[in-house]
Amino acid sequence: MKKIVFITGATSGFGEACAHAFATNGYSLILNGRRQERLSNLAITLKEQYGAEAILLPFDVQDNRAVVAGIDSLPASWKEVDVLVNNAGLALGRDLFQEANLQDWETMLDTNVKGLLYVSKAIVPLMIRRGKGHIINIGSVAGKQVYERGNVYCASKHAVDALTKGMRIDLLPHGIKVTAIQPGAADTEFSLVRFKGNEEAAQKAYDGFEPLHAKDVADVVYYTTTLPPHVCVNDLVLTCTRQADAHYFFKD
Ligand code: NDP
Ligand code: 8X3
Numbered sequence: 001m002k003k004i005v006f007i008t009g010a011t012s013g014f015g016e017a018c019a020h021a022f023a024t025n026g027y028s029l030i031l032n033g034r035r036q037e038r039l040s041n042l043a044i045t046l047k048e049q050y051g052a053e054a055i056l057l058p059f060d061v062q063d064n065r066a067v068v069a070g071i072d073s074l075p076a077s078w079k080e081v082d083v084l085v086n087n088a089g090l091a092l093g094r095d096l097f098q099e100a101n102l103q104d105w106e107t108m109l110d111t112n113v114k115g116l117l118y119v120s121k122a123i124v125p126l127m128i129r130r131g132k133g134h135i136i137n138i139g140s141v142a143g144k145q146v147y148e149r150g151n152v153y154c155a156s157k158h159a160v161d162a163l164t165k166g167m168r169i170d171l172l173p174h175g176i177k178v179t180a181i182q183p184g185a186a187d188t189e190f191s192l193v194r195f196k197g198n199e200e201a202a203q204k205a206y207d208g209f210e211p212l213h214a215k216d217v218a219d220v221v222y223y224t225t226t227l228p229p230h231v232c233v234n235d236l237v238l239t240c241t242r243q244a245d246a247h248y249f250f251k252d
Pocket of ligand 1: 008009010011012013014015032033034035036059060061062087088089090091111112115138139140141182183184185186187188189190191193
């Protein structure tokens with residue numbers, strides 16, 4: 001039986017790159033994301049390139065009913081999830097606290113925090129039943145430090161950091177590994193989403209340095225799953241070489 005990975009937010013960026021990294025290493029995949037056509041195209045590509053099988057669950061992670069129904073609908077053999085990558089997430093806006101949009105805040109918290117909780121709450125019992133599993137939460141350097149105009153996005157990623165620690169402690173007796181991967185700036189669709197389609201503003205975020213690419217992050221995510229059963233990467237921060245932390249960059 002092949003190993004199974006469940007990836008949220010697989011239609012783009014880190015999630016899509018993780019799908020390639022796991023598929024090339026022989027995994028079967030459960031892929032989530034709201035854009036169904038992208039998921040379907042990805043499944044075709046993974047089949048063609050690696051012979052990988054995939055089941056698509058195109059739910060919105062903010063909708064707990066849809067999350068539970070989607071995961072319940074999996075065939076029994078596909079409920080044996082070995083690795084969960086909680087990756088779906090976003091930033092909306094780069095505004096001062098006093099000027100930011102309340103709806104943006106709600107969407108970030110509902111997706112980055114509550115979405116991660118909903119998916120984890122549905123998958124954890126399946127892992128407990130088997131006495132093993134690996135949960136990988138995609139945090140951020142924004143979960144380690146707070147920067148100007150980062151307010152609620154940073155708070156959501158600080159919550160992911162705290163939840164990762166809490167999950168690891170509580171799941172300890174069940175043999176389940178819990179890992180936080182905390183990337184710095186990476187050139188996915190993240191900035192385009194953050195700046196609401198403004199390509200110039202999105203591109204400016206990467207001016208003067210080479211950021212991480214999605215594959216860099218996916219390779220590290222996959223690496224953490226290759227360690228022996230008694231070894232767990234708890235917390236891994238990775239940035240491009242031109243970024244020291246959430247604040248310091250060396251730009252041309
Ligand atoms: P992308 O915008 O490229 O990808 C985000 C993914 O999340 C998409 O597949 C999107 O799919 C999915 N998603 C968003 N909202 C939902 C939702 N409500 N339900 C289901 N899926 C959703 O960005 P990244 O790949 O960069 O982002 C992935 C994660 O990495 C996020 O958690 C982000 O905060 C984090 N991160 C990003 C960094 C960066 O600089 N790029 C650095 C550090 C962390 P769809 O729209 O189809 O639903
Ligand atoms: C995304 C990286 O620095 O824009 O989490 O917060 S940053």
